[in-house]
Amino acid sequence: MDLTAPLFLAQIVSDEVRLQHEYEYLSYGLTAAWVILAVYVLLMVSRERKLKNEIGRLRAMLEDRRK
Amino acid sequence: MRDKILFVFGVVAMGILAWNVNAIARLPEETQQGVTFKIIFFHVPMWMCATMAATVALLASVGFLVTKNFKFDAAAVASTEVGLAFTTIGLVTGSIWGRQIWGIWWTWDARLTSALVCWILYAGYLMLRKAIEEPTQRATFAAVFSIFAFIDVPIVVFSIKWWRTQHPQPVFWSGGSFPPDWTHHLMWNMLAMLLLGIVMTAVRLRQEEAQREIDSLRRMAHAL
Numbered sequence: 001m002d003l004t005a006p007l008f009l010a011q012i013v014s015d016e017v018r019l020q021h022e023y024e025y026l027s028y029g030l031t032a033a034w035v036i037l038a039v040y041v042l043l044m045v046s047r048e049r050k051l052k053n054e055i056g057r058l059r060a061m062l063e064d065r066r067k
Numbered sequence: 068m069r070d071k072i073l074f075v076f077g078v079v080a081m082g083i084l085a086w087n088v089n090a091i092a093r094l095p096e097e098t099q100q101g102v103t104f105k106i107i108f109f110h111v112p113m114w115m116c117a118t119m120a121a122t123v124a125l126l127a128s129v130g131f132l133v134t135k136n137f138k139f140d141a142a143a144v145a146s147t148e149v150g151l152a153f154t155t156i157g158l159v160t161g162s163i164w165g166r167q168i169w170g171i172w173w174t175w176d177a178r179l180t181s182a183l184v185c186w187i188l189y190a191g192y193l194m195l196r197k198a199i200e201e202p203t204q205r206a207t208f209a210a211v212f213s214i215f216a217f218i219d220v221p222i223v224v225f226s227i228k229w230w231r232t233q234h235p236q237p238v239f240w241s242g243g244s245f246p247p248d249w250t251h252h253l254m255w256n257m258l259a260m261l262l263l264g265i266v267m268t269a270v271r272l273r274q275e276e277a278q279r280e281i282d283s284l285r286r287m288a289h290a291l
Contacts, residue, residue, distance in 0.1 A: 003159075003184070017160045018101065019101065021167070022100075022101040022102045022167065022217055023102055023215065024102050025103050025106075025163055025164070025166065025167035025257070026102050026105055027108060028163045029103075029106040029109070029110075029159075029160045029163040029164060030109065032156070032159045032163060033109050033113070033156045033159070033160055033162060035150065036155055036156045037152065038158065039181065040152040041267070044068065044267065044270055044271065044274070047274055048270070048274060048277075051084070051274055051281065053278040054281050055277060055280060057280055057286065058281060058284035058285065058288060059284065062287060062288055062291065064128070065288065065291045066291070
């Protein structure tokens with residue numbers, strides 16, 4: 001009977017668990033990076049829209065007052 | 068024309084990232100850290116870009132104090148805001164890496180603490196701007212504050228040389244152990260982040276110009 005087989009199997013399982021754990025944290029890191037960047041870009045887009053609306057509103061108001 | 072250049076920069080940055088992420092995924096495991104070390108390919112470029120943004124903010128702030136030209140003030144706020152976004156990502160990715168490698172989310176060592184102080188200072192800069200109504204006073208105070216805040220940047224950069232820290236020593240210079248082909252991927256990511264940073268700063272700069280136009284339209288509306 002080969003007594004090293006269970007040890008070898010245990011080593012494979014332990015490596016698999018370690019690798020899974022490492023990939024988990026790598027994915028957390030990358031997700032966090034992209035989420036923060038995406039949130040910032042969305043905030044910028046929303047600000048851009050607000051500024052354009054405000055400029056349009058003020059120009060229209062000035063036109064009305066001049067008339 | 069400026070929009071077209073920015074669009075090209077954005078597309079090139081995304082292209083580099085898509086290609087490079089694929090290449091980084093194929094890199095082998097690092098002997099001590101396993102695959103978690105790959106966070107470094109995003110963590111370091113974010114900090115490099117944040118440092119560049121802080122330097123631009125410093126130069127723009129000095130430029131404003133010397134010339135009183137509001138374009139410098141707009142450049143300072145745009146680069147500070149984008150730099151703060153990069154700093155946030157740098158802190159968060161570093162913390163996640165630390166949790167896996169050190170077993171802790173945070174430690175009060177010199178590098179991490181000075182980096183957090185840097186984040187607080189630049190967040191404070193943006194809050195200070197919101198607190199002051201009068202544009203010239205706001206720009207002057209903000210420029211002085213930005214110059215003061217920059218004092219922390221070299222402390223963050225050199226803290227790992229000046230003090231014994233839990234944060235790793237440099238791996239790219241001073242006899243660092245980063246393999247050259249991995250450095251090559253890191254440099255591509257750095258270029259991509261830099262291009263993204265330029266695009267975001269330019270967009271933010273245009274928003275500051277729009278804000279100035281709103282201020283002048285409001286003044287005209289009051290005068291009529």
